[in-house]
Amino acid sequence: MKTNLKSQLLLSLLLACSAPAFAENHEHHHHQHESELSAPGLSTPSTDSVFNITDNWTAADGKTFQLSKLGGKPTVVAMVYTSCQYVCPLTVQNIKRIERSLSAAQAGKVNFALFSFDPQRDTPAKLTEFAKLHAITSPSWVLAQGSESAVRKLAVTLGIKYKKVQAGDYEHDATISILDSNGVVKFQADAMNKNINDATDALKTLLH
Amino acid sequence: MKSNKPSCISILVLSGCLFSAAAVSAEDMVLVPEGSFTPFFLKRDGAGSSSAATTSVHAFWLDATPVTNRKFQAFVNKHPDWHQSNIKKIFTDSHYLEHWQNQQGTVNAADLDKPVVNVSWFAAAAYCEAQDKRLPSTDEWEYTLTDNDRDTENLQKQIMSWYSVPNRELPAVRTKPANGFGIFDMAGLIWEWTADFNSYMAPPDSRNSGDKTLFCGSGSLNASNLGDYAAFMRYSYRESLKGNFTGKNLGFRCAKDAK
Numbered sequence: 001m002k003t004n005l006k007s008q009l010l011l012s013l014l015l016a017c018s019a020p021a022f023a024e025n026h027e028h029h030h031h032q033h034e035s036e037l038s039a040p041g042l043s044t045p046s047t048d049s050v051f052n053i054t055d056n057w058t059a060a061d062g063k064t065f066q067l068s069k070l071g072g073k074p075t076v077v078a079m080v081y082t083s084c085q086y087v088c089p090l091t092v093q094n095i096k097r098i099e100r101s102l103s104a105a106q107a108g109k110v111n112f113a114l115f116s117f118d119p120q121r122d123t124p125a126k127l128t129e130f131a132k133l134h135a136i137t138s139p140s141w142v143l144a145q146g147s148e149s150a151v152r153k154l155a156v157t158l159g160i161k162y163k164k165v166q167a168g169d170y171e172h173d174a175t176i177s178i179l180d181s182n183g184v185v186k187f188q189a190d191a192m193n194k195n196i197n198d199a200t201d202a203l204k205t206l207l208h
Numbered sequence: 209m210k211s212n213k214p215s216c217i218s219i220l221v222l223s224g225c226l227f228s229a230a231a232v233s234a235e236d237m238v239l240v241p242e243g244s245f246t247p248f249f250l251k252r253d254g255a256g257s258s259s260a261a262t263t264s265v266h267a268f269w270l271d272a273t274p275v276t277n278r279k280f281q282a283f284v285n286k287h288p289d290w291h292q293s294n295i296k297k298i299f300t301d302s303h304y305l306e307h308w309q310n311q312q313g314t315v316n317a318a319d320l321d322k323p324v325v326n327v328s329w330f331a332a333a334a335y336c337e338a339q340d341k342r343l344p345s346t347d348e349w350e351y352t353l354t355d356n357d358r359d360t361e362n363l364q365k366q367i368m369s370w371y372s373v374p375n376r377e378l379p380a381v382r383t384k385p386a387n388g389f390g391i392f393d394m395a396g397l398i399w400e401w402t403a404d405f406n407s408y409m410a411p412p413d414s415r416n417s418g419d420k421t422l423f424c425g426s427g428s429l430n431a432s433n434l435g436d437y438a439a440f441m442r443y444s445y446r447e448s449l450k451g452n453f454t455g456k457n458l459g460f461r462c463a464k465d466a467k
Contacts (some may be wrong), residue, residue: 048296050298064422152404159406
């Protein structure tokens with residue numbers, strides 16, 4: 001058991017030295033000052049963090065990122081798709097109500113993230129259009145698309161059921177999740193719930 | 209009626225026979241041809257009535273057997289992140305590989321060729337990804353099980369008799385004959401993860417009546433074959449799972465697109 005541990009330590013040391021990505025991250029770590037979209041992909045996320053998922057996502061601005069980029073601030077997360085007629089717009093409206101319940105200072109310390117179920121149709125351009133349609137202008141919001149397997153993995157992690165059905169639509173749970181700044185799920189609620197008090201309370205608790 | 213089986217005396221020729229029965233890859237995958245099957249739930253027609261929905265499946269590669277402890281051990285050795293002592297909490301419950309009971313957390317020699325169990329969906333998906341494969345979709349898995357309705361009655365009996373005896377000692381893979389596709393152990397050995405186990409079994413076009421129907425669970429009441437309790441149990445079992453769950457009868461096999 002001991003030698004096993006030792007060799008693992010050795011292995012991770014070797015990895016840390018040989019992999020340039022690691023080295024870069026370490027450097028980041030030393031210079032880290034709180035910037036707005038600080039991206040602590042640097043330190044190992046806590047073992048129950050969603051940030052342990054390392055799939056790539058593409059934001060509406062075309063930039064690629066991993067979930068760990070959401071670290072450093074609590075994040076309100078939902079999964080939607082832009083051609084969705086009923087549930088998704090309501091979900092977005094409810095998240096915006098959560099946002100409005102915060103003071104401007106508080107709202108600046110929160111990420112709002114929408115991940116698309118629909119890798120085929122929800123291109124960055126489509127996501128940008130959707131943001132415009134819903135008057136999402138704050139830099140605190142992220143809309144993103146990912147591969148089919150990235151979508152499935154995130155949905156499984158958040159306990160969200162969905163299925164692609166005919167004509168490219170999706171049947172899906174509508175769930176709002178709140179992650180703490182380390183990516184640990186702290187609160188989940190039905191996104192159709194008109195009462196957002198519990199969600200805002202959960203969020204405000206994380207802002208202290 | 210002339211059978212070519214008697215000519216397969218030597219092992220070499222025997223493997224030749226297997227090749228002629230189904231396309232087999234070097235890594236022991238079988239090419240399952242395209243086809244269709246009827247899931248046990250119904251699709252709803254526009255008028256509110258229901259009919260059996262045929263679901264078609266593209267050709268795909270599927271592991272001939274469930275992944276064994278031997279293969280999973282090799283994966284863990286190569287990817288220590290998935291060792292019992294390292295696996296991230298978000299990827300499993302506390303029973304991950306709990307049948308690997310020795311000090312090093314490795315598999316007992318007697319279990320090497322038994323299917324690996326006590327693995328979460330995340331671990332199963334990671335294993336398949338590491339082999340440049342993926343988990344099969346639920347449709348692919350169910351289609352493979354139905355075996356083009358080759359021997360439905362027997363199959364259902366076999367499944368039900370297995371379901372009715374809980375937690376029996378696991379045998380090794382490949383101890384029973386393959387099905388018509390050349391795939392082993394689809395029934396009677398373990399439950400298996402699918403990529404989209406967290407799907408709805410609701411009718412595929414229930415969107416016509418709005419997303420609201422999703423919250424009624426109406427889909428599960430429309431079954432195409434009410435006698436197929438086995439299918440009902442499988443779909444219900446999958447619905448009850450979460451990605452971090454493990455089970456002492458829950459394993460997996462991998463698939464790959466046919467390209």
